[in-house]
Amino acid sequence: MQELQLEFRFIWLFDTQEACNQAAERMSLQYPPDKHWWAHNFPFVLGRGDSDHVVWDGNTFCGWNSHYELYWGLIQRAYDFCMKYRGEKEWRAYEDGNDHWLRSSALFEEIKEAVAEVVDQEHATTITSDFTARMERLAEEADNFPLPSEDRPARLRKERSTSIFDFQRWFSRVAQYVSVSWEAFTLVLLERYKLSPRLTAAKSINYPREGDEFLF
Amino acid sequence: MAERALYHNDSEPPFPFDDIVPSLDWLPSSIASYQDPDKADWNGELVAIIDTVLVFAGARTSCLHAIEYHPICAALVARLNSVLCSLGLERYEIEIVLRGTASRGRWIFFVTRKHSRRFIWPRHLTHYEIGRNLDMFTAGHFPRNITRPRGASSIIERSSLYSVFDEVVLLEYLTPETKQQFEMFNRRKEK
Numbered sequence: 001m002q003e004l005q006l007e008f009r010f011i012w013l014f015d016t017q018e019a020c021n022q023a024a025e026r027m028s029l030q031y032p033p034d035k036h037w038w039a040h041n042f043p044f045v046l047g048r049g050d051s052d053h054v055v056w057d058g059n060t061f062c063g064w065n066s067h068y069e070l071y072w073g074l075i076q077r078a079y080d081f082c083m084k085y086r087g088e089k090e091w092r093a094y095e096d097g098n099d100h101w102l103r104s105s106a107l108f109e110e111i112k113e114a115v116a117e118v119v120d121q122e123h124a125t126t127i128t129s130d131f132t133a134r135m136e137r138l139a140e141e142a143d144n145f146p147l148p149s150e151d152r153p154a155r156l157r158k159e160r161s162t163s164i165f166d167f168q169r170w171f172s173r174v175a176q177y178v179s180v181s182w183e184a185f186t187l188v189l190l191e192r193y194k195l196s197p198r199l200t201a202a203k204s205i206n207y208p209r210e211g212d213e214f215l216f
Numbered sequence: 217m218a219e220r221a222l223y224h225n226d227s228e229p230p231f232p233f234d235d236i237v238p239s240l241d242w243l244p245s246s247i248a249s250y251q252d253p254d255k256a257d258w259n260g261e262l263v264a265i266i267d268t269v270l271v272f273a274g275a276r277t278s279c280l281h282a283i284e285y286h287p288i289c290a291a292l293v294a295r296l297n298s299v300l301c302s303l304g305l306e307r308y309e310i311e312i313v314l315r316g317t318a319s320r321g322r323w324i325f326f327v328t329r330k331h332s333r334r335f336i337w338p339r340h341l342t343h344y345e346i347g348r349n350l351d352m353f354t355a356g357h358f359p360r361n362i363t364r365p366r367g368a369s370s371i372i373e374r375s376s377l378y379s380v381f382d383e384v385v386l387l388e389y390l391t392p393e394t395k396q397q398f399e400m401f402n403r404r405k406e407k
Contacts, residue, residue: 003233004273006244008266009374012402016367016387048377049368058256064374176283176323180314180339187337194337201223204353204401205394208386211344211356 011040011064015049027079032072039064045079053083055091061108066115074128078111081135085142093145100145104138107131218277218351219334221404231274232305239299243269246292256376263378264289270380271327272296272310275405278328278335278349279380286312286325293327307331315339352383353401359386369398371405381405 001008023044026033033041042064047054061078062068068075085104094101114127187194219228247269250262260282267279268289281289290312297309313326313335326349328335336345347355359366364386371381390398 001269001273001275003231003237004240004243004269005237006247006269007375010371010380010406011374012406013370013372014367014385014399014402015370019367043372043377046377048372049370056257058258058377060377173323176314183314184339193331196333198336199223199225199334201348204397206389207344207354207356208359210358210360211347212342213358214340214342215346 011043013043013049015044020044020050020052024083027076032069032075038068042066042068045075047082047086050083054086055088057105059105059108061111062115063112066112067118068115070118070121070124071115071128074111074115074124074131077128077132077135078108081139082108085139089145090142093142098145100138100141107134107138218275221407222351222401223334228274231308233273235303235305236299239303242295246295250288259376259378260285261288262376263380265292266373266378267380268292268296268310268327271329272308274308274329276381277332277351278313278326280324280326280346280350283314283316283323283325286314289325289327313337315341347383350381350383351405353398354383354385354389357384357386357389359384364388369402371402 001010019041023041026037026041027045032038042062043049046060046062048056061082062075066075081104086101090101090104111131114131119127219225220230247262247265250259250265252259252262255262264279264281264285265288267276267281269292270276271279293310293312297311300306300309309330310327311330313328314323315326316323326335328349334348336349341349342356343358344356347357354369357366366387367385369383369385370379372379385398
């Protein structure tokens with residue numbers, strides 16, 4: 001992406017229960033982590049992948065380039081808040097019309113903007129106290145929400161189309177069949193090189209029997 | 217470059233970025249048109265576009281997407297191929313490969329290089345073969361029993377946190393030795 005002069009950059013995340021626990025442990029320490037740890041683990045700090053605690057909606061309170069060292073206390077407090085008050089219970093309250101979720105999302109947005117700025121330590125402390133007080137108020141409010149019941153799905157799901165005859169879908173299927181038939185025709189007659197033996201990687205890891213089942 | 221970075225296949229020529237980049241001045245604005253702040257959790261269109269660009273640049277052997285993203289990827293593939301043809305670089309052309317069966321409601325498509333020597337082309341593919349097409353380290357890790365301990369290996373875009381690559385990893389198959397290889401293989405994908 002860099003060579004194509006595009007802004008996107010990628011990181012690898014191995015999301016396991018162990019990784020979430022390690023992030024939680026690191027977040028409880030009084031001093032901030034080093035840059036390398038932050039660069040590879042900040043998504044865990046945001047609750048990305050920790051579906052036991054967080055309903056992921058993409059709203060975050062910091063990013064890879066936040067000044068986490070300067071605002072470490074605030075980042076820790078926001079992390080605790082996220083783990084405790086951005087879960088199923090709060091999401092269901094949102095589905096029931098409570099705006100707590102939206103207000104905490106808006107607060108996260110404000111925190112994210114604040115921690116992107118470099119300020120002096122005194123100012124950072126004031127900012128931290130202000131946001132902490134606001135998170136405490138939201139936390140108190142969320143503590144009074146009813147516990148979620150088990151009788152309905154937690155997340156919004158897209159409704160499946162119930163129409164029996166959808167011309168656009170039908171036309172698209174026909175077009176796909178034609179395309180697949182054409183591909184099979186050219187593969188056999190014009191592009192036989194695609195059927196030659198493929199490059200293979202050294203076998204690296206075993207897999208279960210289900211791996212040899214045909215998906216389609 | 218997937219072939220060199222992931223598979224140490226130095227016989228594959230490097231992608232000619234210097235020749236191509238001047239002809240791609242339209243690409244950043246084209247991608248930006250798919251960015252949508254209202255889609256904070258997931259933006260399938262943008263991910264499909266980013267994936268297509270990654271395949272085009274040779275960073276991935278192929279990518280796989282749901283059929284609903286076919287129109288936007290097809291348009292991008294056509295445009296990128298026209299740039300390649302205008303520069304006489306047809307060997308790097310990419311194409312869309314439809315797979316699936318309508319009867320089982322599974323139309324999906326790969327994007328890959330027309331002349332990829334790694335991509336497995338036949339119509340009927342196993343989970344393992346699909347995983348290999350997608351450069352998965354744990355190809356074939358497709359558990360029917362969802363209670364088996366597992367992890368998720370993802371490549372995510374650093375700013376948006378959109379996932380552009382996901383694979384299931386059954387932890388029982390990871391030995392200390394393979395875990396190290398697994399980490400090194402995936403770290404190379406970050407670049």
